Structure formats: structure tokens, C-alpha cells
Amino acid sequence: MSFLQILLQLTGGVGYTIMVTVACSLTGVVVGLGVAMLSRLGASWLSAVLGAFTFIFRAVPVLVLLFIVFFGLPNAGLRVPPLVAMMLSLGVIAGAYLAEVFRGAFDSVDASEVLAAEAMGLSRFQILRLIEIPQMLRFAVPGMINEFTTVLKYSPFAYTVGIPDVMKEAMSLSATTLRGVEIYLAVGIIYFLIYKLLVTGVWALEKRTRIPGLTG
């Protein structure tokens, strides 16, 4: 079995790896945006609660949270499908990190522009939607890329809950062929290529929506 054949064998799992990465990244963006927006708009007690949320979910290992959700919750009568378990663990943890990224990016929005929007008569929610979020998202691109990369790198945990991603394919292949070194080397290359694709893709998107003079 040549190295190329190994690579081809493994590509069967690429779709699942990308699906897990995208699903968890989107979960992260939704959770992160929600948390960052609420703590920008909300009362101080609410920001304290949200601060605790981000601290806890940044302190618990992905693997532990995944096991809590997938293997633990059935004890409490709650059975969660594998992909949802990944979203509730890896995705929510990514959300906690992204909330911090977004918070920092919100702080980069010029306060005088917010004041001008108020003086114009826009509501607080309109200011958030029309001024702050469009700018914030652009400031947050580097941080988002970091976080999406992290999600991709933790996505192989999906094999522990039975999702047939690249890692799972590699494990079954190495069990039958005993060529682990080549197989895992191929796996590394596949992940690296997905990583490059992801980074290039996000920057291309950023470039298309770039505004002169906003993000240096």
C-alpha cells in the first residue's frame, strides 16, 4: 500500500472532519456573539454571570466536557447525538474564547462614533447592529482565525464519540495494516492542508469585505 493510497483511503473522513469543525466554529461564533453582546448591553450583574461563564468554559478541558455531555448526560436521562455533543463541548468552549475576542474587538470601536450615533437619535440596539458589530467583526478576524484553527485541531476528539472523521478512519486503517507511522503522517498532512485552506479562506473573505483605513 503506497503513501498515496493511504492518503486516498483517509479522504473518506475529510467531510466529517470539516463538518465537525464548521458546526463547532459556528456554535462558537453564535455563543461568543451572544455573550459579548449581552455583556456590552446588559447590567453589571449580568456581565458578572457571563464573566463566570467564560472563565469556567475556558478552564475545563474539551475532552472532559465532551465526556460530560456525551457519556455523562445519559445518566441524567439525556441522550445527545455525537455531533451535537461536539457542538455543546468544543463549540461552547470556542464560544467562551470567542466572547473574549469579541469583547476586545468591541473595545476597539471608537467611542466617539457611538456617541455620534446616539446624538443622531439611533436606539442602543441600532447602534450595536449598524455601527459596533460591523466594525467589531472586522477587528476580530485574526482572533477568529486562531479560534477556528483551535477548533479544527480538537475536532479529532470526534472519534471518541463515534464520528467517522479522518482520525477514526486512520485508526481503523492502522489496525488492519499496521503502518501507523505513514498513516498518521498522512493524517497530519491532511489536517495541515485543511488548516491552510481554512486560513486562506477566511482571509480571502476578510479581503473582500475589507474597508480602507479600518483595520490597518
Add this chain to the structure above:
Amino acid sequence: MTLLSVQDLKLEYDGRTILDGVSFDLAQGELKVIMGPSGSGKSTLLRCLNRLTMPNGGRVVFEGRDVLGPDVDERALRQRIGFVFQNFALYRHLTALQNVTLALRHLRRMPAAEADERALRQLARMDMQAHAHKYPAQLSGGQKQRVAIARALAMDPAVLFFDEPTSALDPLMSREVVNILHQLRDERVSMLCVTHDLYLARAAGGRVMFLDQGRIHAEGEVDELFGPNADPRIRAFFHQELQQAQAAQPISPAQPISPAQPMDGAQPVDPSGPAGSPER
């Protein structure tokens, strides 16, 4: 006819008196200049008039209605007042045109085509139609100023407020601001302009009030205030400004915002903070 009437306006913040009983009137179509040194409370005064800061006492009547009352529709009030900020405060993610259409689209709920047309007319009025599709970062200071004014005018406000319109501009541009003020005055736009720029106060050609330490010390035509019988405080201020202008740079110094100066009472915005730069 009186458009705006301010009576005995008072503001205290952190135990400091910012405004100590300010009273004046602005008539329909009038241009009035409030002049005073940094920290005299000028900018705060403007912000009290559209409730960006809530004063502790006094009365403000605008278009016959009490501005400071509890049941005032704050957002409707602000839509009647065009505010041109010191640093222009253009939205950096929007083009010049989009800056002008924003309020038309989202406050007036105007269809895009109509808003664009109207905004282009305002930009043309400010001689900026050629730059309609540029982003703020691609405009010079004077051009940003014109967009900011067009943005304020687009809503057909009853009055325009200018907060230090020349402080972020070089002297040549300051002259242009004066031209714009004259143009708008000739079009009978009511304007209230706050500045510490002597040149602007003098050249604007409206009635001038001198504000220092939260009080108005003198009010009159340009010649009275700048004449030989001027109030000693005004003379001291002139003296200081001239010295500063000589000592420093050809550009008139931007007024530093004192951290103790409340500029915004209602919202968790910190206008005294540094203009944020993207975190990269």
C-alpha cells in the same frame, strides 16, 4: 422667534461645578458662538441640550417643548438636532454616502434610492459629491468635516450644533469652516457653535458669548466683545491663547478632554478614552 431657550442650566459632576447657571436664547435662523477656554464646560453645555448629558438643574426649551422633562422622546429630540463633532466621528466602516444615508434609512425608513438621492444632494451642497464613495480614512480632515455636516443636514434638523469645528483642522481648513458657516447662515440654518478658536469666533460673524468656569460672562456682537472695553476675563483668555499659539505650532491645539468632564450621562461609553485602534 426663539428656537432654543436655556435658563439657569446647572451641572455638577464628582463634586465639581461644570455648569453654573447658564442662560441664553437662540433665535430661528441665528448663528451663535459660545467661546471659552478648555474646560470651561462648552462641550458639556452642548451635550446637555440634546440629553447626551443630563444637567442637575435649569430649563431647556426647544421648539416650544421642555427638553429635560421625564417624558421626552429622547431619540425624536436628537433627530431634530444636527450634531457635528469635534473629531467628526464619521463611521469608519461606511462610505461618505453611507454615513449620510444611515439615519435616513434607519430612522426615517426611507427607501435606499430616495435616501441616496437626498444624501447626494446634501453632499453636493457641501461640495463633496465627488467623494461620495470614499471611506473616512481616504478623506482629508476638511473633507471629513464636510461629510459630517452633510450627515447632520440630511435629517433637516431645526438646528446644527458644532463642537469645536476647527480644533482638528489646520488654519487653512479653519478658513473653509468659516466659509461653510457663512454659507449655512445665508441659507438661514440655525446654528450653535462652541469653540476656543479666537479666529473662528471672530470670523463666524454671529453673536458671541464668553463662557468660563461654567458661567457666561459676556455676550454681544463681535466688535463689543473684542473691543477695547472687553471683560478682563476675556482679555486674559485672549492673552493666553495668543501666547499658546505663538509658543506652539502653526496648528491650533486640539482641546484636551478633561477626564472629570462628564460628556455622557446615560450610556456606558467613555468618550475620554483613547480613540481605539484595532487590536492586531
Add this chain to the structure above:
Amino acid sequence: MISFLAQMLEYWPQVLSGLGNTLLLAAVISVTGLVGGVVVFYLAISGGPLRRRLTEGYISFFIGTPLIVLLFLMYYGLPQWGPKLTPFTVAVIGFTLNVAAYNARYLMTAFRGLDPDELQAARAQGFSDMQVFQLVILPQVMRLSVPALTNQVILNLKDSSIAFLIQYAEFFAQMQDLAIRSFRFLDAYLVAGAVYLALVSVVVVAARWLERRYVLPGVRRAR
């Protein structure tokens, strides 16, 4: 939960040794990862363009591929060629390679923020390149990177749980064991999560202290 905690008490020595292994691994890789990071950083900013390209490739590759793949390669793959390494050795080698790449990247980011004139000045004074690195670059870059480096220690602590997948008897492996024996999966994993939360909190407090002490006044922090 109470009955589970009682059960956990029975297996206390096992849980404790797992906790010890977790802390040992996290501590070792934090040190080796930092040393490795400094070495990679040095290689990346000195020498010719080829070496720079190679080190940048190294950093990029290890940041772009999952650590678990490297661990599996060494633990499940290598024995086909002979060497059977212990889980601990595999974990230390794998984590070190990975953490060094991250630390090197933080140091590079801080390095780009340094004033080039300062480095010129040091060279003009007659210092050798190595001396400039040791005396001028490294002390500043390390201090600028304190927040990022301490954050990496927290990641190390959490990620050490991955070693459970290559049968290293660390804390999470022991809790997994306990979960299977007691059938109290939820309780076991929740306790595990709480323990990590507590450990991370301790590191966070220590990191804040370190930051206050070592961050240079007047110099912008690297992020």
C-alpha cells in the same frame, strides 16, 4: 453525587497518583516547551533565509496539525519499526514539539514590536549577535510575552488530559476508570471538570502575580 464522592474516597490513592501525573506532565512540558520555544525563536530570527523559512514552516506545521495525531504516530505507529516508548515519553516529546511552536510564535509576535533602533544601537556598541539576543532581545521579548506564555501553561494543564488517549495514567484516565467501575459517568466527569477548574484557577492567580511583577512598565503588551 455524595455516594460517588464516597466511592472516590475509596480509590483515593489512585486518584491522587493520577493528579500527580497530570501535574508532572504539565510542569515538564511547560518547562521543555518554553526552552524549546526560545530555541525555535532564536533559530527563526537569526541565520539565513533558508533557516528562517524552515523554522517558520515548523511553527506553522505544528500550529496547524492536531497534537493527538503526533501522539498517535509515536505511540501507535512507531512500534512497527521497533521502539516502544512509554506513554510519558511520547507525551513529553509530542507536547514539547507542539508547545515550543506556540511559544516561539508568541515570542516572534513580541519581537516584531521591538524598536529596531534599539537593536541597531546594541550592535553599534559592538555586541555580538548572540549577545544582542541574550542581553537585549530575550529579556524584553520574554517579559512582553508573559501573558501569552502563562496562558500557554494553562493550555498545557488542560491539554495534558489528551494523554489519556495514549494510556498515560493521568488524572482524567483515573476518573474515567472510576466512572466505568461505578457506572456514575456524569458524577465522575463533573468532578473531573471541577478539579481542572480549580487547578486552572490556581494557575490564573499565579499568572496574574507574575504579570504584575514582570511586565515592563511603559511597554505595550503583546497579545
